[in-house]
Amino acid sequence: xxxxxxxxxxxxxxxxxxxxxxxxxxxxxxxxxxxxxxxxxxxxxxxxxxxxxxxxxxxxxxxxxxxxxxxxxxxxxxxxxxxxxxxxxxxxxxxxxxxxxxxxxxxxxxxxxxxxxxxxxxxxxxxxxxxxxxxxxxxxxxxxxxxxxxxxxxxxxxxxxxxxxxxxxxxxxxxxxxxxxxxxxxxxxxxxxxxxxxxxxxxxx
Amino acid sequence: xxxxxxxxxxxxxxxxxxxxxxxxxxxxxxxxxxxxxxxxxxxxxxxxxxxxxxxxxxxxxxxxxxxxxxxxxxxxxxxxxxxxxxxxxxxxxxxxxxxxx
Numbered sequence: 001x002x003x004x005x006x007x008x009x010x011x012x013x014x015x016x017x018x019x020x021x022x023x024x025x026x027x028x029x030x031x032x033x034x035x036x037x038x039x040x041x042x043x044x045x046x047x048x049x050x051x052x053x054x055x056x057x058x059x060x061x062x063x064x065x066x067x068x069x070x071x072x073x074x075x076x077x078x079x080x081x082x083x084x085x086x087x088x089x090x091x092x093x094x095x096x097x098x099x100x101x102x103x104x105x106x107x108x109x110x111x112x113x114x115x116x117x118x119x120x121x122x123x124x125x126x127x128x129x130x131x132x133x134x135x136x137x138x139x140x141x142x143x144x145x146x147x148x149x150x151x152x153x154x155x156x157x158x159x160x161x162x163x164x165x166x167x168x169x170x171x172x173x174x175x176x177x178x179x180x181x182x183x184x185x186x187x188x189x190x191x192x193x194x195x196x197x198x199x200x201x202x203x204x205x
Numbered sequence: 206x207x208x209x210x211x212x213x214x215x216x217x218x219x220x221x222x223x224x225x226x227x228x229x230x231x232x233x234x235x236x237x238x239x240x241x242x243x244x245x246x247x248x249x250x251x252x253x254x255x256x257x258x259x260x261x262x263x264x265x266x267x268x269x270x271x272x273x274x275x276x277x278x279x280x281x282x283x284x285x286x287x288x289x290x291x292x293x294x295x296x297x298x299x300x301x302x303x304x305x306x
Contacts, residue, residue, distance in 0.1 A: 101226065101257040153230045153261060180301065181294060183233060183264050191267070195301050 023176030023199060029166070031173075031203045033082040037063075037075040038167070040085055045093035055090055055160065058189045062197040077204050083167040091177060092159030095185050099155050156185045158192045164200075174203065226252075229261075238268045256286035263298065276302040 039059060042052035060070045069076040075086075159179030165172055178196055182188030229244035245262050252258035263278035276299055283295035 099257070099261075101255070101261060151226045151230045153233050155264070180297065181264070183238075183268050184236070187268060191301065195304065198304060 023174055025203070026171065026173040029171075029173040030082075032078075033080040034077045034084055034204060035080040036083045037077055037164075038083060038085050039073040039075065040087045041073075042088045042090065045090040048090075048093045048095075051090055051093045054186075054189055055088060055158075055193070058193045059086075059088065059197070062190070062193050065194075066197055066201045084173065085165045085167050087163045087165065089161040089163075090159070091161050092157055092179055094157040095154075099153060101151050101153075153183070155181060155183060156188045157181045158185070158188045160192060160196065162196050162200075174200075226258075233265070238265050241265055242269070254285045256282045256288070256291060259285065260291065260295070263295075267298070267302075272302045 039056065042056045042059075044050065044052040056073075060073075060075070063075045064070050157179060158181075159177065161177040162175065163172060164174035176196065176199060178192060180188055180192035180195070182191060225244045225248040229241045229248065232238070232241035232244065242262075242265050245258075245265065248258070249262075259278045259282035263275045263282060266272075266275035266278055279295045279298045279302070283292055283299065286292050286295065
């Protein structure tokens, strides 16, 4: 019984974990009828010139990687007639943010025990007495944590908000936001968009 | 005399470990991620419960396209971190690395 309860509890936790970043979808829209995806112009993030261009290039690159035909800003999904407009808003574009690692040296401490044995020699018999005396000293060092010098490295963070709008009706059919961090800007954008294109790929197939 | 020798030895070893992390971050700055990983591994013994350390390690593995190792490091970062934002970051990376094609 206890094992079953634990199993269900972990199942619920796992499902919460998995669905926490799930997109918002219009359940009445049929994504199987989509023929084209038109990518809208992406505006630069404030104080980050050419960020829009970089995100756009990575977006088309990822669609191509997932096996779609891409022509300028049009992604060919299938042979159906419906068209969707893909809008992308850059919500975060941080380059070279310094992060400090506190370097730690853990001293786990120690316990030292010194045991001294002593025997008394009997003068008459010349033999050692059976009653030996024993002294022990216990020294305990509790240990501690020393923090050493700090080290620094640069980190990037990219966040985007994607929206899919039906070109004919103008209704919003899919939306999701996502962010990702990394050591290089180019790779971070790629990882970030790859995840979103992966999600789009799943709804079209 | 013994105490002095022990103190010197400990500070020498401590200095080496710290140097490894500094070397690692220097290597990252010039985008030599494989080299950075060598120093990171050397500094691991004294950072076994340091979430920042595992975060850096995971980010390097991601740069080197080693998703399984990166995922392992992110899981340790998640385990040892007490910071909400860092936990969330680790969670996002673990999810992304699990889905990666």
